[in-house]
Amino acid sequence: MKALPGSKxxxxxxxxxxxxxxxxxxxxxxxxxxTNLAISLAxxxxxxxxxxxxxxxxxxxxxxxxxxSTEEQFRIPHHIIDVVDPDKEFNAAMFVELANEAINxxxxxxxxxxxxxxxxxxxxxxxxxxxxxxxxxGLLRERYRKEVLIYGKDYLYGRLKEMDPESAGVIxxxxxxxxxxxxxxxxxxxxxxxxxxxxxGFKNRPYDYIKIGLSMDRGVLYEKINKRVDRxxxxxxxxxxxxxxxxxxxxxxxxxxxMTYRNVISYIKGDxxxxxxxxxxxxxTRHYARRQLTWFRRDPDIKWFAPEDENMISRAVNSRVLVYx
RNA sequence: GGGUCGGUAGCUCAGUCGGUAGAGCACGGGACUGAAAAUCCCGGUGUCGACAGUUCGAUUCUGUCCUGACCCA
Numbered sequence: 445m446k447a448l449p450g451s452k453x454x455x456x457x458x459x460x461x462x463x464x465x466x467x468x469x470x471x472x473x474x475x476x477x478x479t480n481l482a483i484s485l486a487x488x489x490x491x492x493x494x495x496x497x498x499x500x501x502x503x504x505x506x507x508x509x510x511x512x513s514t515e516e517q518f519r520i521p522h523h524i525i526d527v528v529d530p531d532k533e534f535n536a537a538m539f540v541e542l543a544n545e546a547i548n549x550x551x552x553x554x555x556x557x558x559x560x561x562x563x564x565x566x567x568x569x570x571x572x573x574x575x576x577x578x579x580x581x582g583l584l585r586e587r588y589r590k591e592v593l594i595y596g597k598d599y600l601y602g603r604l605k606e607m608d609p610e611s612a613g614v615i616x617x618x619x620x621x622x623x624x625x626x627x628x629x630x631x632x633x634x635x636x637x638x639x640x641x642x643x644x645g646f647k648n649r650p651y652d653y654i655k656i657g658l659s660m661d662r663g664v665l666y667e668k669i670n671k672r673v674d675r676x677x678x679x680x681x682x683x684x685x686x687x688x689x690x691x692x693x694x695x696x697x698x699x700x701x702x703m704t705y706r707n708v709i710s711y712i713k714g715d716x717x718x719x720x721x722x723x724x725x726x727x728x729t730r731h732y733a734r735r736q737l738t739w740f741r742r743d744p745d746i747k748w749f750a751p752e753d754e755n756m757i758s759r760a761v762n763s764r765v766l767v768y769x
Numbered sequence: 770g771g772g773u774c775g776g777u778a779g780c781u782c783a784g785u786c787g788g789u790a791g792a793g794c795a796c797g798g799g800a801c802u803g804a805a806a807a808u809c810c811c812g813g814u815g816u817c818g819a820c821a822g823u824u825c826g827a828u829u830c831u832g833u834c835c836u837g838a839c840c841c842a
Contacts, residue, residue: 566805568802619808727794
């Protein structure tokens with residue numbers, strides 16, 4: 445019988461226990477092959493999968509998010525997929541909450557836990573905890589957005605410079621999302637988000653974990669991404685976009701503003717040709733993969749493998765577990 | 770065989786009246802703590818086909834060669 449790295453009582457039978465949950469994290473750029481590997485490992489180690497993907501949480505966004513198929517989800521149960529409608533709010537904090545619940549659930553059933561996905565922030569938030577700061581304030585953000593429309597983009601940044609010069613020194617004047625977040629935190633707590641971040645630094649460590657990164661030659665990865673986009677089109681990506689519009693999920697829903705659906709909607713509305721849609725989805729997905737690599741590269745915890753090194757990865761998962769035996 | 774027009778970034782091309790070059794696309798690097806497939810910052814990545822000549826200096830002018838397209842034989 446294989447070891448259960450996520451189980452409370454590993455290894456089974458010898459009375460030694462893993463003091464804290466041990467997670468197996470599998471990450472890497474989009475299209476590298478995380479899903480296949482994770483399913484195979486989950487079968488080998490009798491585990492289940494927690495998806496760490498900020499887009500697969502939305503219902504009805506199936507083809508464009510490369511969501512695991514129903515057959516794949518039948519083979520291995522996936523958690524935190526299809527948990528909200530596309531027009532509902534979702535964020536890193538909600539992910540952490542759901543992931544903690546799922547981990548508890550799996551621990552109780554002696555299942556190993558595979559956290560699989562390419563959303564680096566979600567993984568960091570799960571493993572390191574989020575700031576002790578207030579959550580998103582939709583009304584306040586709306587007010588800020590209106591002020592930008594009236595007074596121009598420099599106005600809000602100017603306010604930030606007055607109220608929180610420390611954060612203004614770190615946030616670029618053009619980065620509206622972070623400017624608004626910093627003002628929001630200041631408004632609610634009177635504290636500088638930059639200061640809070642410095643004190644925090646993702647230092648909570650609720651779980652032990654092994655982080656496995658999948659990587660491959662950049663050119664090969666880009667070729668895979670291009671082909672996957674062609675396949676999405678063949679599989680009916682445009683039909684999926686039309687269905688979503690019929691359901692009332694237009695570009696005012698956040699996930700519909702992400703690279704894939706943004707371009708599908710633009711095509712359906714006649715704003716761009718089919719060729720441009722495909723070209724842009726491919727390009728933006730390649731750029732996304734590059735941004736992911738930038739994020740993961742600086743993480744010293746990640747042990748990197750090629751996707752086909754399944755045996756080595758399997759041994760790494762096992763050996764990590766043996767540390768606790 | 771003769772002629773015409775080309776050969777400049779990964780691609781398509783512009784340009785330099787002689788002072789080592791720039792657009793689009795493609796691409797590279799970075800930031801990131803409650804929107805993260807979001808948001809934002811930085812970067813031209815080059816033997817200007819090769820060799821010689823003229824010149825203080827040649828990617829630019831001249832010659833020869835290589836090479837591609839087309840035209841005439």
